[in-house]
Amino acid sequence: MTLVPDAGTAGETVDAMMDRLGRQARRAQRRLAQAPAAVRTDALRRAAAHLKAATDRLMAANREDVAQARGGGATDAFVDRLVLTPERIAAVADGLSAIADLPDPLGRELARWDRPNGLDIARVSVPIGVIGIIFESRPNVTADAAGLCLRAGNATILRPGSESFRSAGVIVEALQAALVDAGLDAETVQRIPTADRAGVGALLKAREHVDLIVPRGGKSLIARVAAESQIPVLKHLDGICHVYLHESADPAAALAIAVNAKMRRTSICGAAETLLVDRTAAARLLPLVIDELAALGCELRGDDATRALDPRVLPADEADWSTEYLDAILSIRQVDGIDAALAHIDRYGSRHTDSIVAADTVAVDAFVAGVDSAIVLANASTQFADGGEFGMGAEIGISTDRLHARGPVGAEQLTIYKYVVRGTGQVRP
Amino acid sequence: MTLVPDAGTAGETVDAMMDRLGRQARRAQRRLAQAPAAVRTDALRRAAAHLKAATDRLMAANREDVAQARGGGATDAFVDRLVLTPERIAAVADGLSAIADLPDPLGRELARWDRPNGLDIARVSVPIGVIGIIFESRPNVTADAAGLCLRAGNATILRPGSESFRSAGVIVEALQAALVDAGLDAETVQRIPTADRAGVGALLKAREHVDLIVPRGGKSLIARVAAESQIPVLKHLDGICHVYLHESADPAAALAIAVNAKMRRTSICGAAETLLVDRTAAARLLPLVIDELAALGCELRGDDATRALDPRVLPADEADWSTEYLDAILSIRQVDGIDAALAHIDRYGSRHTDSIVAADTVAVDAFVAGVDSAIVLANASTQFADGGEFGMGAEIGISTDRLHARGPVGAEQLTIYKYVVRGTGQVRP
Numbered sequence: 024m025t026l027v028p029d030a031g032t033a034g035e036t037v038d039a040m041m042d043r044l045g046r047q048a049r050r051a052q053r054r055l056a057q058a059p060a061a062v063r064t065d066a067l068r069r070a071a072a073h074l075k076a077a078t079d080r081l082m083a084a085n086r087e088d089v090a091q092a093r094g095g096g097a098t099d100a101f102v103d104r105l106v107l108t109p110e111r112i113a114a115v116a117d118g119l120s121a122i123a124d125l126p127d128p129l130g131r132e133l134a135r136w137d138r139p140n141g142l143d144i145a146r147v148s149v150p151i152g153v154i155g156i157i158f159e160s161r162p163n164v165t166a167d168a169a170g171l172c173l174r175a176g177n178a179t180i181l182r183p184g185s186e187s188f189r190s191a192g193v194i195v196e197a198l199q200a201a202l203v204d205a206g207l208d209a210e211t212v213q214r215i216p217t218a219d220r221a222g223v224g225a226l227l228k229a230r231e232h233v234d235l236i237v238p239r240g241g242k243s244l245i246a247r248v249a250a251e252s253q254i255p256v257l258k259h260l261d262g263i264c265h266v267y268l269h270e271s272a273d274p275a276a277a278l279a280i281a282v283n284a285k286m287r288r289t290s291i292c293g294a295a296e297t298l299l300v301d302r303t304a305a306a307r308l309l310p311l312v313i314d315e316l317a318a319l320g321c322e323l324r325g326d327d328a329t330r331a332l333d334p335r336v337l338p339a340d341e342a343d344w345s346t347e348y349l350d351a352i353l354s355i356r357q358v359d360g361i362d363a364a365l366a367h368i369d370r371y372g373s374r375h376t377d378s379i380v381a382a383d384t385v386a387v388d389a390f391v392a393g394v395d396s397a398i399v400l401a402n403a404s405t406q407f408a409d410g411g412e413f414g415m416g417a418e419i420g421i422s423t424d425r426l427h428a429r430g431p432v433g434a435e436q437l438t439i440y441k442y443v444v445r446g447t448g449q450v451r452p
Numbered sequence: 453m454t455l456v457p458d459a460g461t462a463g464e465t466v467d468a469m470m471d472r473l474g475r476q477a478r479r480a481q482r483r484l485a486q487a488p489a490a491v492r493t494d495a496l497r498r499a500a501a502h503l504k505a506a507t508d509r510l511m512a513a514n515r516e517d518v519a520q521a522r523g524g525g526a527t528d529a530f531v532d533r534l535v536l537t538p539e540r541i542a543a544v545a546d547g548l549s550a551i552a553d554l555p556d557p558l559g560r561e562l563a564r565w566d567r568p569n570g571l572d573i574a575r576v577s578v579p580i581g582v583i584g585i586i587f588e589s590r591p592n593v594t595a596d597a598a599g600l601c602l603r604a605g606n607a608t609i610l611r612p613g614s615e616s617f618r619s620a621g622v623i624v625e626a627l628q629a630a631l632v633d634a635g636l637d638a639e640t641v642q643r644i645p646t647a648d649r650a651g652v653g654a655l656l657k658a659r660e661h662v663d664l665i666v667p668r669g670g671k672s673l674i675a676r677v678a679a680e681s682q683i684p685v686l687k688h689l690d691g692i693c694h695v696y697l698h699e700s701a702d703p704a705a706a707l708a709i710a711v712n713a714k715m716r717r718t719s720i721c722g723a724a725e726t727l728l729v730d731r732t733a734a735a736r737l738l739p740l741v742i743d744e745l746a747a748l749g750c751e752l753r754g755d756d757a758t759r760a761l762d763p764r765v766l767p768a769d770e771a772d773w774s775t776e777y778l779d780a781i782l783s784i785r786q787v788d789g790i791d792a793a794l795a796h797i798d799r800y801g802s803r804h805t806d807s808i809v810a811a812d813t814v815a816v817d818a819f820v821a822g823v824d825s826a827i828v829l830a831n832a833s834t835q836f837a838d839g840g841e842f843g844m845g846a847e848i849g850i851s852t853d854r855l856h857a858r859g860p861v862g863a864e865q866l867t868i869y870k871y872v873v874r875g876t877g878q879v880r881p
Contacts, residue, residue, distance in 0.1 A: 053798065053824070056824065057821070057822065136843065138841070138842075138843055142832055142836065142841075144842060144843075149824070151854050151855065152854050234854040234855070235854070235855060250682075253679075255684055255853075255855050273877070275877075276877040279877060279879050280877065280879060282879075283879035283880060284879075287879070287880055369482065387874070391872050391874075392486070393486065395482070395485065395578070395870070396870065397870055397871065398870070398871045398873060399870060399871070399872050399873070400873040400874075400875065401872075401873070401874045401875060402874065402875045402876055402877050402878070403571055403873055403874075403875030403876075403877070403878040403879075404878065404879045404880050406879070406880040407571065407873065407875075407878070407880055412567070412571075412880065413567075413573060413871070414565065414567055414573075424684075425580050425581050425663040425664070425868050426580065426663070426664060426684050426686075426855060426856045426868060427855045427856040427868075429868055429869060429870055429871070430870070430871045439854050439855060439856075439858055440858060441824070441825065441826055441827070441828060441858055441859070442826065442827045442828070442842070442858070442859045443820050443828050443830075444827060444828070444829040444830070444832055444836065445816070445820075445829075445830045445831065445832075446829065446830065446831045446832030446836075447831055447832075448702070448704075448705040448708060448709065448831050448832070449831070449832040449833065449836070450708050450709060450711075450712035450713075450716070450832075450833045450835070451712060451716055451833050451835040451836055451841065
């Protein structure tokens with residue numbers, strides 16, 4: 024039991040604090056679920072305005088967060104994720120406005136049918152409930168995640184990393200002010216009022232109050248959350264994405280897709296980490312790809328056959344096939360046809376996103392059917408693994424889990440359903 | 453580490469056994485997922501035939517299970533759930549044939565759209581993967597659950613209660629013989645080869661091998677599984693179902709629905725436990741209901757206002773409103789209108805199944821929107837909370853969870869989806 028240092032009832036234990044937050048969230052969510060779409064839309068628009076109006080206060084809080092991070096020896100990359108500018112704040116506010124413009128995901132009739140006894144059964148989308156969001160240094164997650172949850176009628180309990188604690192606090196205040204202006208409860212969006220690690224533990228065991236946990240951040244955070252949580256978690260751990268160049272691949276498409284999948288942004292989960300190439304087509308397809316990647320500064324690690332094609336390719340070892348570099352490094356392996364490619368992806372992949380480049384539609388269909396990943400592409404870059412690119416408007420993350428949602432998790436995936444059954448006096452025989 | 457007493461590699465620890473079963477299941481499921489619907493249908497039909505053919509062997513094994521249970525002092529109700537007859541075995545086999553006839557839930561295009569860049573995105577149903585089934589005394593769950601999972605392309609690892617261990621073993625053998633005949637792997641359906649409690653623990657932490665746990669049985673089993681599992685669980689704990697008689701209710705419908713919801717079968721989760729009645733209509737609606745229920749031997753427990761109507765009504769205390777009797781007992785409470793009814797259901801209900809009886813469509817709509825349960829009915833009995841009654845053909849259970857599936861879990865709910873994205877060489881700018 025740790026005392027909460029900076030908020031809540033004085034002397035409140037972390038467990039008591041979480042119980043209080045949980046009850047508040049549940050009550051706020053019940054009211055939110057009954058609010059019309061227009062009220063949630065209004066709250067999101069007001070949130071954008073409140074956030075812009077809070078720019079100075081948010082910048083000041085963020086400067087404190089940044090100073091503390093720098094003092095703690097944070098890397099430049101870390102600070103870059105943490106730091107806010109007026110332009111970044113405006114972009115976050117615009118993101119809230121964009122979420123306000125999304126089609127409402129609640130009350131959709133997902134299915135409807137009649138029974139021989141006259142019962143009319145409808146499956147209707149409803150909110151999940153209370154969602155716990157655990158994230159690290161990016162303060163914008165506060166608004167992005169809470170906003171998307173709000174669109175779908177869910178209350179949120181946010182647990183920002185200690186690094187972005189002050190920044191997240193100001194953003195939550197702006198969101199809460201907007202909620203109240205819109206006639207909703209401030210507690211629809213709450214931040215755990217302690218940066219103490221104990222706050223995470225208390226959230227992850229609050230089964231009574233929280234219906235879903237969404238961790239956002241690096242692999243070690245997500246692995247810890249998944250291992251510790253007593254609440255269902257929607258997540259992905261690894262993005263070991265493959266591009267497979269089938270022997271029927273058009274060389275120009277192969278070049279463009281392989282290079283884009285690896286190099287457009289190397290740090291995202293949809294970036295390709297391994298290039299598989301049909302052995303029969305390697306001499307035709309690989310040299311151009313290798314030239315281009317080498318010119319872009321990408322380190323190449325390949326099997327012996329690939330190294331024989333180009334001395335710039337370093338030797339790959341077994342660990343390379345299951346490594347998510349998140350960097351300008353690509354492993355390359357030649358395979359004996361599509362079955363070998365499928366077997367490689369099955370063994371080493373992370374069931375996130377994989378792509379085939381092929382003109383042969385039989386090969387495309389076999390790949391699409393045979394790869395058990397959240398996203399399987401044909402003749403397109405793995406970097407399209409993104410809710411925005413899917414047309415979802417916004418995403419809270421990508422799931423490689425096998426329940427509820429796979430791939431990009433947008434507003435629609437933050438809902439569940441209930442059955443509405445209308446009768447005329449039916450009883451069961 | 454407990455030694456496996458009766459199967460597996462000699463001296464194998466429970467953890468090693470589970471690792472072996474898990475790998476086998478994963479491999480078998482990958483093959484199953486690639487098998488056409490016709491092969492899965494064929495396997496289910498063959499399973500029905502194999503099961504019928506194994507009647508004598510199954511009866512013998514069941515007699516041993518029953519003898520052991522009786523020797524252990526099991527109640528008659530317990531033995532009734534456990535005991536098989538040739539008729540019950542034939543019914544289980546017919547159940548497998550019925551599952552074979554279900555529309556195939558795999559490969560359905562759940563959504564499809566184009567992007568401005570020409571990408572064609574489809575959301576396609578696929579199996580969940582490997583499902584662990586933990587159940588108690590009813591041996592038929594072995595075939596029902598494994599069959600439904602098979603229809604949806606999922607492998608199963610079954611953990612029958614120690615009471616039905618031998619019976620379940622014979623059923624699994626019949627299913628495995630059918631799988632092999634159909635060209636699939638026997639390990640698509642496996643039974644944990646130990647009745648030791650340690651088998652449950654090992655299954656519940658096999659996160660690498662098992663994607664979903666479905667517990668079937670009493671509340672204490674399910675609560676234990678939910679608390680201990682490191683794998684997502686689909687379940688319901690309580691079925692505290694309400695019938696609410698609105699003041700606009702037709703008296704005949706109110707009588708029929710209240711009596712059927714309580715008394716058709718009192719032991720199922722969809723049985724009503726509490727009757728709410730608008731105070732303004734209590735004198736008009738309740739006496740007939742009370743007469744009929746009393747005549748049927750139902751114990752009645754009510755608030756003071758209801759007791760004033762009829763001396764046969766015993767006093768209800770606070771605990772009654774949150775008790776799932778699963779017996780011929782009904783609690784009755786008068787409420788001041790629909791908002792009070794909604795508040796009662798929100799506070800005491802278990803979000804399983806609730807029904808309003810009302811002629812007033814405004815009241816019906818308010819109830820349907822305001823009750824946050826898996827199944828909300830209007831003018832129909834809560835006893836329709838059943839996959840068969842919903843037209844699903846079969847169900848593995850009912851979920852009151854808030855992720856993936858709510859209400860009856862049938863073959864369709866035992867699937868998830870992947871995205872298939874087809875392009876013509878698109879790269880992300």
